[in-house]
Amino acid sequence: MFPFLQNKTSISSLGSTTSLRPSRPSDSFSVESGSTYTGEAYLRPTDTRKPKTSAVGVLTNIIRKRSRSKLRAAGLRVNPTSSDIPPLPQHSPDYIPFHQAPPSPPPTSQAASMSKKDRSRIRKKPSTAPPPPPIPPKDSREPEIALDTDLDRMEGIVDLTILPQQNMSTDTSSPNSMFGSSDHSTGISSDVSSSFGHTPQPTPGPSQQPALLFNNPFQPPSNSNPKRKLGPSAIFERKISPKTRPSIQQNIPLQEVVPPDADSPSWTPPESWAVEKEGEDPTGGAAYSSSDDSVTLRTPHSTRKKRRRTTIARELKAKGSGSHLFKIRIYRANNTYHVVSIDLSVTVAELSPVLNKKLLLDPEAEVHRLYLKERGRERILAQTERPADIVRRRLDQAGYDIADGLDLLGADDIQFLMKFVYKSNVLGPAEEELTFDNYEYIDLTGRSLKTVPVPLYPRAETIISLNLSRNPMLEIPLDFIQSCTTLRELRLSNMAMKKVPQSIRHCTSLIWLDLSCNRIGDLDDAGLDGIPGLGSLKIQNNRIEKLPWYLPRLHHLKVLNISNNKFKRLPDVILKVASLTDLDVSFNMIQDLPEEIGNLKQLERLILVGNSVSRFPHGCSSLESLEELDCRRNMVSDLSVMCMLPRVKSILADHNAMLALDLSFGPSLTHLDASHNDITQLTLPPGPVGQPFALTYLDISYTKLSSLDEQALAHLSSLRTLLIDHNAIRTLPDSLGELAQLRHLSVSNNQLYTLPFSIGRLQKLEKLEAHNNSLSELPASLWDCASLTLINMTSNLLGSFHGPEYPSTSQSAGSPPAEPSPLSLGRPVEHTERKISSASTTSPARPLPPLASSLERLYLGENRLTEDVLHPLTLLKELKVLNLSFNDIQEIPPTFFKSHTHLEELYLSGNKLSSLPSEDLHSLSNLRVLFLNGNKLQTLPREMGSLMSLSVLDVGSNNLKYNINNLDYDWNWNFNPKLRYLNLSGNKRLEIKPPSQQIQSQLARHPSDRKVLDDPSDFSNLKNLKVLGLMDVTTMLLNNIPDDNEDRRVRTSLSEINKMAYGIADTLGGNLNMFDFVQPSFRGREDEAIFAMFGRSSHVASHNRVSKYLHDHFVNVFSKELEDVQADRGETVQDALRRSFLKLNKYLHDFLYERDTRKPSTVSASGSIRHVIDMSCVRSGASGVVLYFSGRMVYVANAGNSLAVVSRQGTAELLSRKHDPFNRSETARIRSAEGWVSPKGFVNDEIDISRSFGFFHLLPVINARPDIFPWLLSELDEFIIVANQGLWDYVPYQTAVDIARSEADPMMAAQKLRDFAISYGAEGTTMIMVISVADLFPHGRSRQPTVDTLDPEQYVTATRRQRGGKVDNIKDRDVSRLDDEVSPPTGHVAIVFTDIRNSTHLWEVNAGMNTAIQQHNLLLRRQLRFCGGYEVKTEGDSFMCSFPTTMAALWWCLTVQNELLKVEWPLEILECEDGKPIHDSQKRLVARGLSVRMGIHHGKPVCDLDPTTHRMDYLGPMVNRAARINSCAAGGQIMCSSEVMREINAKVFDLEPETEHSHYQPAHAVEAIRRMGVVAVPHGEVKLKGLEIPEMLTAVYPQALIGRKELETADPGAAGSRIQFSPEQMRELAVLCVRLEALTSSRVFRPLPRRKGSTAAASQLLEEEEKLDEAGSVYLYGNVDALIPPMDKLSDADLMLLLDSLSLRIENSLAALTLNQIKMMNRSSDEVGLSRRNGGAMDVRMLQQLLSLLQS
Secondary structure: OOHHHOOOOOOOOOOEEEEEOOOOOOOOOEEEEOOOOOOHHHHOOOOOOOOOOOHHHHHHHHHOOOOOOOOOOOOOOOOOOOOOOOOOOOOOOOEEOOOOOOOOOOHHHHHHOOOHHHHHHHHHOOOOOOOOOOOOOOOOOOOOOOOOOOHHHHOOOEOOOOOOOOOOOOOOOOHHHHHOOOOOOOOEEEEEOOOOOOOOOOOOOOOOOOOOOEEOOOOOOOOOOOOOOOOHHHHHHOOOOOOOOOOOOOOOOOOOOOOOOOOOOOOOOOHHHOOOOOOOOOOOHHHOOOOOOOOOOOOOHHHOOOOEEEEHHHHHHHHOOOOOOEEEEEEOOOOOEEEEEEOOOOOHHHHHHHHHHHHOOOOOOOOEEEEEEEOOEEEEOOOOOOHHHHHHHHHHHOOOOHHHOHHHHOOOOOOOOOEEEEEEOOOOOOHHHOOOOOOOEEEOOOOOOOOOOHHHOOOHHHOOEEEOOOOOOOOOOHHHHHHOOOOOEEEOOOOOOOOOOHHHHHOOOOOEEEOOOOOOOOOOOOOHHHOOOOOEEEOOOOOOOOOOOOHHHOOOOOEEEOOOOOOOOOOHHHHHOOOOOEEEOOOOOOOOOOHHHHHOOOOOEEEOOOOOOOOOOHHHHHOOOOOEEEOOOOOOOOOHHHHOOOOOOEEEOOOOOOOEEEOOOOOOOOEEEOOOOOOOEEEOOOOOOOOOOOOOEEEOOOOOOOOOOHHHHHOOOOOOEEEOOOOOOOOOOHHHHHOOOOOEEEOOOOOOOOOOHHHHHOOOOOEEEOOOOOOOOOOHHHHHOOOOOEEEOOOOOOOOOOOOOOOOOOOOOOOOOOOOOOOOOOOOOOOOHHHHHHHHHHOOOOOOOHHHHHOOEEEOOOOOOOHHHHHHHOOOOOOOEEEOOOOOOOOOOOOOHHHOOOOOEEEOOOOOOOOOOOOOHHHOOOOOEEEOOOOOOOOOEHHHHHOOOOOEEEOOOOOOOOOOOOOOOEOOHHHOOOOOEEEOOOOOOOEOOOOOHHHHHHHHHOHHHOOOOOOOOOOOOOOOOOEEEOOOOEOOOOOOOOOOEOOEEEEOOOOEEOOEEEEEEEOOOOOOOEEEEEEOOHHHOOOEEEEEEEEOOOOOOOOHHHHHHHHHHHHHHHHHHHHOOOHHHOOOHHHHHHHHHHHHHHHHHHHHHOOOOOOOOOOOOOOOOOOOOOHHHHOOEEEEEEEEEEOOEEEEEEEOOOEEEEEEOOEEEEOOOOOOOOOHHHHHHHHHOOOOEOOOOOEOOOEOOOEOEEOHHHOOOOEOOOEEEEEEOOOOEEEEEEEOHHHHOOOOHHHHHHHHHOOOOHHHHHHHHHHHHHHHOOOOOOEEEEEOHHHHOOOOOOOOOOOOOOOOOOOOOOOOOOOOOOOOOOOOHHHHOOOOOOOOOOOOEEEEEEEEOOHHHHHHHOOOHHHHHHHHHHHHHHHHHHHOOEEEEEEOOEEEEEEOOHHHHHHHHHHHHHHHHHOOOOHHHHHEOOOOOEEOOOOOEEEOOOOEEEEEEEEOOEEEEOOOOOOEEEEOHHHHHHHHHHHOOOOOOEEEOHHHHHHHHHHOOOOOOOOOOHHHOOHHHHHHHHHHOEEEEEEEEEOOOOOOOOEEEEEEEEHHHHHHHHOOOOOOOHHHHOEOOOHHHHHHHHHHHHHHHHHHOOOEEEEOOOOOOOOOOHHHHHHHHHHHHHOOOOEEEEOHHHOOOOOOOOOHHHHHHHHHHHHHHHHHHHHHHHHHHHHHHHOOOOHHHHHHHOOOOOOHHHHHHHHHHHHO
């Protein structure tokens, strides 16, 4: 491809550096345009082209040039003089001879230097040129002519193929001549210039005197040859060497050849010849330049017609850029490079002369241009683009910071991001390299083509689909497009175009056009209206702000995608395209939809994802053909208009701002997703008589529902999937049994304490998911579900699993009971359960219940089940998955496994098993997964070796003490050769050592009777082993422990790092995708450590080679970056972490591509790729999270969806950030990097995360820049959970912390979290690491807080929760995971009363109060467990709590006030006056949500145990005083008595001496209070209601909420509890009132649209209204502002008065409409009307209307 490089010597590297700036202030660098000296070819690379050494190569290059509409006109540029130009002899009308041409070479010699296609062309087109005329004899008196041999300007004029190569020794020009000037000194300074010698020149040929033959293309052809054309054939006929320069005796000044006028006739070549115009940039100039990459600073040199001089130093000074230079590495085609130092404002035109001098070692090389390779494509930089600015922007987009030295990074190898190459302007791969099997569907994606390949021209008529995406072409030749008469589909995406190719408008047969992922700013000049049949137009991910005016002319346009652009409103022209059926406007900035959207009558699909649309206008009701609506991630508050559309089938509306779901469904709606909203009400009015709702899918998960309406649920009789996860629902209505078609019911993460008995009637139910609730028992009717295949009851409070209910003798066998029997929910858990189950298994007369034949997966983990539950489970013969982990099972019945021969997965983790029955283990022939970790197993039976399908075995954290010499009775891993996952970690007594000599000899004597080969301690026989866990296992440093590599993860470290205990647990998906890393004593320092995790949970776009490389190299990279941190420049550890992530990503790229890194020890000097690149590897990626411990500071850095969460006093604190493409800030960053987000949330519709290692084909859209969170550890911090997406996608942060706190051992905590993730639905690879940071504080508290002892006789200390201990009376799953509640304190106690401000009014008028009160109660109860309080009782929203110490009470009050600001309150609460966010004068948030007041007092109350609730109660004057103190507090205040303040002053402020109770105050509570900070504001002496003695009261605030004392303490009253109406809402209500009043007169009122910014005169508006009136229709048009008062300046009282008036008018209108309707029905002339007037009976319709009237 590069003939001029064939004779060059191999150059391994070239590190020269050039600075494009003046070396002194007086220095300058002169660039001349239009100059006459020979070196002009280097000055104007835009207009020149050097020939190749082969003449045929020159001809081929001429044919393949960029497509332009005309030939060059200006052929020569010489210095005009005053002397006249002598006449030239005209021997031929076609030629102007100067010297005699030599005879043509023989055909054989020509063919030797030509390709096969070139030889065939010459054979087909024989030469018809006449012989050149003789040259007159040379006159010695004639001066020698100084001939300009700029051949690039002579295309079509000079024949390049006649003469052979000649000696170039007479050439007086050189690359350096371009810099010469007598008036200016050179401004180019080379810091280092190493060229490794010059390339040898071609061998000179014999001395000859050839002639150059010039042809005038503007002269008409001669009469003697009328058929001659100036086409490719004519070019092939002429043969003149481009290397010969004649020696002419006289210097004859020649005039410049001036092109003819525009009106003069001239020949235009076809665009497929790619002939460039004179003075035109082949790259298209600014048309190819990105406005974000470069800004056009000046007119390109090629557009100048006159000679001019440019001084770069002066221009840089004028631009104000100073001397701040950027270094850029520019490569040659052979991968050597040169480094230049230039300013941000230097353009390609200014840089090209420098590159010609430094990089073109061969002066005869053809013309070179500067290319940019990035994002899998290559393009020529326009002359106006600025390379330094492009580098700066790309580095910024890739995540680099200014502190990283952006000006120097360009000098490094940044090929992973971009690459500048200075090479010849060839047209891509040779024609021989392009082969086509099918000429109908052509895919040329990413072929580096600059024009359409020639082989496609003969077959152009057959092409139906053409894909030219990711090619650096700007135009498609017009003649080719005109030849494609059957082209239907054209794809031009990812081509960095700023304009649509002009030739596309001529493709009249086009139907599908894809212009996505370019830089197009507008379509005004595209002329797409010239394509009459265009039906699909995709222009997503461009920079379009408006659509062209002619769009409505596309009468056949059906599909329009304008997503990921810059639209701020829906373009008006779209509303005029009546043929549209599919419209996608996702990820723009649209806030409102116009009323005229109803004009799109044929629209079937509307996508609005990621905008800011708040409402659907009434005009949307006219979208009669709409079937699919996707409005996710907007601000929509009401869907009623869209749900009533007649044909709409699917509505996706998650992540919006809906408060209520009051829906009247249309007849076709089947799919509705309203999840992730603040919905607190769900009411579904019944549909028409005899027509049930068609809804089959309803998702209302992640809302704030507290209950389901029973009548509403009953009307959804067609429902097949109901998802109501993550709500606050406590019970399900009995009408659930009416959903006869229900297949999938998911009610997980609610507060359910029971399931309805009617669930047994759901005969088609297949999946029942109710994990993480508070269910204490299951209905026995569940056995009647005949289709149920999955039951998930993980994380509940189940104490048993009911056996089946059998019918009495009066019922037929197998029929379900009509009413609940004694085995229903009300019956005790114990007693007869086991007997019934046992009888059912032995009695042949009783058939199995339906569930026994259908259930395949049963999840019962984390409950309170014992081994008694196993007997009913023996009925489930078809079970494939059984999860009984983390229960209280102590033994398994011997015959239990015999009943489950189909089992494939068995989870028994976290129980109390001491042995495993071996009798029937062999029956589990299909078992693949067995989890036995966290038990008390000491040995494993040898019969486990019969599980030949076993591939995953976890027996970690047991008491295994393995005797490897006891092979006859104990299990050995070699018995199961298919093992892929084996975990033995946590068995601290386990030793793996070689067998004794006796066993070895025994194995040698009986080789046929054993399953273990050679050495039973060897793991090498497990060929499929991927994960081996040997943490805390004694391995005796054996050689048989397999190595850790990219295909196998082996853990052999201890479970304690730098005095911190840690545990890890994982699952193995399809491949080994995740790698963990632990480095103790980092850099040799005892207080430093690193914990890291790399990989992806999903097998999609993941590769173990990527994860393993990150695992192996992070420490070295980070250590080096830490050493390079310059603290004196303000650099910190955060800078080192950021640079480590970015540099590691760069090294990963070099490793995957194996490129030349300029290190002879590691990479060859050739720079070539050493092996075949695995594209599945280089297109993959990995998330990463790193924790760097330095003393008590931990730095957390993450990129992707692997996150870290710390537990601070039981509260989850996120230490990282999930990089979700849906996140608004991430979406903006992706868009700025020319990426886009698809509606499903994937970057460029490929990857589901926005930051990651790898994915280099999407760099810099997806980069590895981490988010870094520094965290100072304290005694309140307990542990840190590090996990990947497999955990966080299914387990909330707080739930994960609660689960981990229930286990004292970090290893068991990690395993428990892993098992729960599996139970909750996690798939793929899940990895979890738990690090106990509480161990860093020897005098701190344990991870599970306890309350210090006050007095052994008076107070009981809080103990850690032990399974099998006492059971909490509070039936709440979230609370039951926490520490056990303290025993009720007696003696001297502190009493706290709490109350919600204006709670009575909130209950009356605010729909969000039901959900808010549950959130309030959960928060207070959680903090009671953490702070050691006792819940005495609740009354409404008021809590009464007791504490053993005053400091514990104060700690609880301060913590609750801080945490109330973080609760996710319902939106109704946040919009009312009582709950709106309030900031103080310092802009700090001091109030948000429910406002709780508190009162604290301590003393010795009367203790009384309540006989009903069995809870301690407190009575007496001390309790009354505490209640009165609470009533004196305002919302958000903590009011304290004088006794309490005395204790605070003594222990917290140290202002008073200690009291008699001060030494009982817990130290950790005092420390926590001091850390939070407390401010006391005295209120003085207050007379308490009903008490004789006044009290000195003091208000106490947390330091962060001290701004509350600035707020008004006045009670906002009832009005503050209501949701406030805005003037805009009042106006909409007034418009509704006017429309209803118009209907009473049988007219329809339609308000005139607001004319924002309209310049129409008032008279024009009146004329329009008069025309509408003359139409005589039933519509009444008018200005609604004339009928309602202005509301912008009305007071609240005026708005309330207006609201009352509007309500009255609406009621009157509705009554009038009802009476009118009844009158019309009675006046009807049909038989029914006559019957009614004669006193006949009323029909159903009449009765329904009367009933609705009476109800109103």
